[in-house]
Amino acid sequence: MTMQFNDETFRGDYTYHNSPEAIRRFPFPFDQDSYMYSVNIEQHPGGPKDTPFEKMFDVDEHYVAEMKDREITLAEDPLRCQSLPHMELAGWDLLELIMVSKARDYPDLFTLHRDGNDWHWINKPLGIEKKFTFLDATTLPCGPMEYITRQTQGDFALLHERDNNLWMDAGMITSQADWSLDFDVGMNFFEWHAPVPKARKMGVFDKALKFLLAVGQGQHYRRLNWTMTVNPRLDTSPENYHKWGPEKRTITPENVGQKQFLRVELQTFFRLPRSNALAFPIRCYLMNLEDIASNPKWGRRLHRVLRDIDPALAEYKGFAVNQKIIVDYLSQFDDGAPTSPGIFPDA
């Protein structure tokens, strides 16, 4: 099977679109008709065939366009990619994990030949062929983390473990839900989560940190998180709030189905072998309400979740201003019928 990559944009004319296949495999994040925080963690990879949970690093029809969008963001603001000096080894660990996984999972698209530390990497979709020496940064055009994450969908945070805490000491962050690497770099787990409402009091972060510190080599996990974004924009950063913030005010009852997107993050956790750091990839999937509602179960459920959500969460997730329009629109897809458990569409 040869994958077709979309010619599309995530800014300006926003030509981003999902094919019927992309709609079918969308990682819908709600397993019931209401939402509150939970430490909703599962083993990764693993899941039904042709879902984004099947492979270590999911590659889909948006791959090439997402990498072009990352290039634009980085050219405008190089600080979206930062790695403190002690994190280079973790960058090599990440490069190895991604190259080995992609070459194994997508042999039509990626090839990796290894002879000791002499590596030869071929990335067909992006037209890249590179021979380099593993663990020798002078043989790559940039640091190892930057090199591989310019070729991998999703944001990446590399967390250094010390003093029984995790520290965000490196990252490639260009498709974030309104947080800044430049602001958070060097912070610990509790510091960078400080803006999240309610969760600290609920003890969510203590449990989550304890879990993450115990993640061992060879045990990979995932969880889903979500927010709402107006227009299919990857770069919803605080740095560029002046560009995307005002777009929230363009939502009308007529255009909400096309312009309002559910933004889902597939977050995964990997213990890296040489550095003992944790890799935290955050992969973003965008789908507008119209496409979500094309699946009856998802349409019903999203209506109920967004109608009944805690107001503090609607505010934090940035859609309180449009909540009424969104819920009114979705109500037409909710006939009150019961929904089946779990996130997957009914067969």
Place this chain on the structure above:
Amino acid sequence: MKKLCLKVTAVEQLSPLVKRFRFEDPTGATLPVFSGGAHLTVEMPEGDTIRRNSYSLISDPYDGSAYEIAVRREDRGRGGSLYMHTKVSEGDDITVSLPSNLFQLDLRARKHVLIGGGIGITPFLSQLRQLDMEQKPYELHYAARSREEAAGIKLLPQAAHIHVHISEEGSRMDLGAILDGQPLGTHVYTCGPDGLITAVADQTARLGWPKAAVHSEAFTAPPPGEPFDVVVKSSGKTVHVKADQSLLEALEAAKVDIDYSCRGGACGRCHTKVTACDGRILHNDHWLSDDERAAQQDIMPCMSRFKGTRLELDL
């Protein structure tokens, strides 16, 4: 928990009390690489119990051809090290965990000072290989009572920054001299008897080192003790813990579902709530705080024991 089924390919007597073991994949497959200071948990099946002890890896962290550990025979222990010394030989199958690290190098350090006492030299053997590869400045100090007991000498490279202190030969380690005058940004790592770890902590505090620059490897094998009983709250079942068994091992043998990782009281994974306690918990872990110990509402089953009439666990 993911496990590796390996073959014992070499056993070497390093000193009267210490043996080195080498494990390889039976099919010759490459083993996962690891980070300096990491350990393995080794399974030792005997009768109806599987004893599991954690040992520091002493081999090259980036060499996937084999894992090596060094085990000191403890004649008064639960029997884990005795098992390794008397029952394990070349050609045997052995089941181990994947490497895990509770004693990693802080690569922010400008310089690393490694201090190992006795068998506490083991985690540094992989760390110094990582430091060599990273080309980081370091010095290593290895203290032992006698040359005969100093199993680590055979495993250490000869170099100007590797210092061996044999107290019997009058070259006792002088912590003040080692730690005073180290450049700003130096981190110190200690592994060995509690007395050594405390002495380094005291000396660095006197010299004004930041606490975050002082690291130690605290976990040890669980101690034996008097037998006792525990009650599992969910099932009401009573589990008997034998003298040479840890509470965790007894729960596992009784098929009670419980999580673990280091089995040395350092990682926190087996942390369990106590729902009834009539007696005294003998805390042997390094995880619970002093207040938590005193409250007797928490226990680390991998290390700790109990003396009294009733202990009920929230399992």
